[in-house]
Amino acid sequence: MSLCVCVPVCVPVCVPVCVPASLPSSGVVKAEDYTLPVYVDRRDVPLPEVAFVRDLSAQQRALKEKEKASWSALSADEKVELYRIKFKETYAEMKKGTNEWKTILGGVLFFLGVTGIILIWQKHFMYGPVPHTFSDEWLSAQTKRMLDMRVNPVQGVTAQWDFDNNEWKK
Amino acid sequence: MSAALLPKPQMRGLLARRMKFHLLGAFLVSMGSAVLYKFGVAEPRKQAYADFYRNYDPMKDFEAMKAAGVLESTQCKC
Numbered sequence: 340m341s342l343c344v345c346v347p348v349c350v351p352v353c354v355p356v357c358v359p360a361s362l363p364s365s366g367v368v369k370a371e372d373y374t375l376p377v378y379v380d381r382r383d384v385p386l387p388e389v390a391f392v393r394d395l396s397a398q399q400r401a402l403k404e405k406e407k408a409s410w411s412a413l414s415a416d417e418k419v420e421l422y423r424i425k426f427k428e429t430y431a432e433m434k435k436g437t438n439e440w441k442t443i444l445g446g447v448l449f450f451l452g453v454t455g456i457i458l459i460w461q462k463h464f465m466y467g468p469v470p471h472t473f474s475d476e477w478l479s480a481q482t483k484r485m486l487d488m489r490v491n492p493v494q495g496v497t498a499q500w501d502f503d504n505n506e507w508k509k
Numbered sequence: 510m511s512a513a514l515l516p517k518p519q520m521r522g523l524l525a526r527r528m529k530f531h532l533l534g535a536f537l538v539s540m541g542s543a544v545l546y547k548f549g550v551a552e553p554r555k556q557a558y559a560d561f562y563r564n565y566d567p568m569k570d571f572e573a574m575k576a577a578g579v580l581e582s583t584q585c586k587c
Contacts, residue, residue: 487578487579488577489570493557494554
């Protein structure tokens with residue numbers, strides 16, 4: 340003698356499964372939620388595998404019965420209700436942008452500011468003086484030597500110097 | 510539903526339209542940047558070099574450098 344049970348495999352479809360009654364357990368392992376097909380709102384999946392609302396209320400079940408008759412008998416609100424049973428968001432709602440970019444931009448700027456404060460603190464409190472080769476006298480002597488050597492005479496530093504008047508070109 | 514139906518959206522040729530747009534855009538951007546570089550950087554540089562060497566006298570430059578004292582192999586007691 341066997342035990343016949345109707346088991347939901349895909350949510351709307353119940354499949355009868357016959358199992359010998361001699362097995363000690365209830366017969367069939369209950370299908371876990373995560374093994375069943377899921378509803379997903381994706382722009383490239385227009386018809387998801389299951390409807391959005393899984394367990395219909397009595398009112399919704401009555402509406403589903405009415406859906407089996409002629410659709411022109413349905414009012415506009417009923418059509419919308421049927422849509423909302425089947426789908427969670429419309430394409431317009433799915434594609435709607437968020438204000439997330441403002442949060443991200445604010446966060447980025449904030450942390451840039453924190454980094455700036457850290458760098459300023461370091462320069463003021465931590466670092467020693469710069470090498471003497473950065474002093475104004477040294478830099479002018481260095482530049483004069485570069486001009487004497489005619490460094491980059493075509494487009495570079497020597498090209499900006501006016502040798503006749505001993506000054507930078509205007 | 511409301512009395513006025515939404516206009517039927519574009520159903521076909523979506524990839525073709527996107528490809529056309531992006532192919533044209535990529536072509537324009539790459540050609541544009543090449544042209545900008547040529548006429549913004551390359552040509553002025555060639556012109557600058559031509560202008561520099563048109564009337565360049567290396568001996569005069571050598572004398573100037575020698576006088577300034579930057580050449581180790583010469584001695585300038587001036």
